[in-house]
Amino acid sequence: MDNRYGVIDLGTNTFHLLIVEKSPNGNTHEVFRKRVFVKLASAGIQTIGPAPFQRGLDAMVHFHQVLEKYQVKNIRAIGTAALRTASNGNEFVQLIAQKTGIGIQLIDGTEEARLIFQGVKEAYPLKEDKILIMDIGGGSVEFIIANQSGIKWSQSFPIGVAVLFKSFHKNDPISSTEIQEINRELTQILCPLFDALKQHAVDKLIGASGTFDVLELFLSKENNASLYATIPVASYTDFSKKIIFTTVADRLKLQRLPDSRADLIVVALVLIDFIVKAANIHTIITSPYAMKEGVLAEMIKV
Numbered sequence: 001m002d003n004r005y006g007v008i009d010l011g012t013n014t015f016h017l018l019i020v021e022k023s024p025n026g027n028t029h030e031v032f033r034k035r036v037f038v039k040l041a042s043a044g045i046q047t048i049g050p051a052p053f054q055r056g057l058d059a060m061v062h063f064h065q066v067l068e069k070y071q072v073k074n075i076r077a078i079g080t081a082a083l084r085t086a087s088n089g090n091e092f093v094q095l096i097a098q099k100t101g102i103g104i105q106l107i108d109g110t111e112e113a114r115l116i117f118q119g120v121k122e123a124y125p126l127k128e129d130k131i132l133i134m135d136i137g138g139g140s141v142e143f144i145i146a147n148q149s150g151i152k153w154s155q156s157f158p159i160g161v162a163v164l165f166k167s168f169h170k171n172d173p174i175s176s177t178e179i180q181e182i183n184r185e186l187t188q189i190l191c192p193l194f195d196a197l198k199q200h201a202v203d204k205l206i207g208a209s210g211t212f213d214v215l216e217l218f219l220s221k222e223n224n225a226s227l228y229a230t231i232p233v234a235s236y237t238d239f240s241k242k243i244i245f246t247t248v249a250d251r252l253k254l255q256r257l258p259d260s261r262a263d264l265i266v267v268a269l270v271l272i273d274f275i276v277k278a279a280n281i282h283t284i285i286t287s288p289y290a291m292k293e294g295v296l297a298e299m300i301k302v
Helices: 050-069 081-085 089-100 109-123 161-168 176-189 191-199 211-219 233-244 248-252 265-278 291-301
Strands: 004-010 014-022 028-037 074-079 104-106 131-136 141-147 150-157 204-208 229-232 283-287
Touching: 004 050, 004 291, 014 050, 014 291, 028 050, 050 089, 074 081, 074 089, 074 291, 081 089, 081 104, 089 104, 109 131, 109 141, 109 150, 109 204, 109 283, 109 291, 131 265, 141 191, 150 191, 161 176, 161 265, 176 191, 176 265, 191 265, 204 211, 204 265, 211 229, 211 233, 211 265, 211 283, 229 233, 233 265, 233 283
Parallel strands: 004 074, 074 104, 131 204, 204 283
Antiparallel strands: 004 014, 014 028, 131 141, 141 150, 229 283
8 A cells, every 4th residue: 555654673682563554634643563572683793693593584574474464565674783784684684685575774873863863853842952862772872962953963883782781791680890891881982972962961861762661661650642751860760770780580570571671671771871970861751763763754754
């Protein structure tokens, strides 16, 4: 159908499929949404291992079947950190094209950040004050400083949670030494972000989907029509302290925490802790929209 649009976001941890339909009056409504935790970097991000390669392939074959079922003609598939980094990323892209006919577009970090911004502003009404946007992926993390007039600065860094986990999180629970090692790594790698923050003062952090969806589940008390939620830093800090030094077994017992996030959420919280302190953040805003919603917004407007 010409009025249906499908986006596939092939992230390092998760593959997402989102299908929406545009009505004659210009409004859109969601037809189908699914995420599959493929964890492409579970064997390392330099090469996709045989098991995650197969998981990714199975997910894409399934997504193709869903797209055919809903007769979606307008399709974009976007590959990010793992597929642009892995030595066999192109092999994966080619095999998907052969099996499904879906062409995967590999984008760089700059384009990924731009599309994240496009998605976030569909959920949160940006104003004149500048705000820091953060999207935590498995292979990379994108930072964007922006306001209602557009992006002021953005950069992608290869410090996604799969990378941090494999490099630093060896003990269960994580050790204080490992946290210190992560913080040293972040201090070195994120120098461009610190320089940007000196030029662009912010006190709010918008977290785009992923880990921030989990924070909303645990910490948001809002019950309104807004797509986004607001979390005081004090509430976040209390939650982070409770979770970081738990074991995987402890976290698997938490009812609102998806099992698929139980392993990586600790390094994600260490990363957020670091940013909250480094940027002197007072408020965290969670946006359910990120890159795939940005892609859809641009597809529909064309």
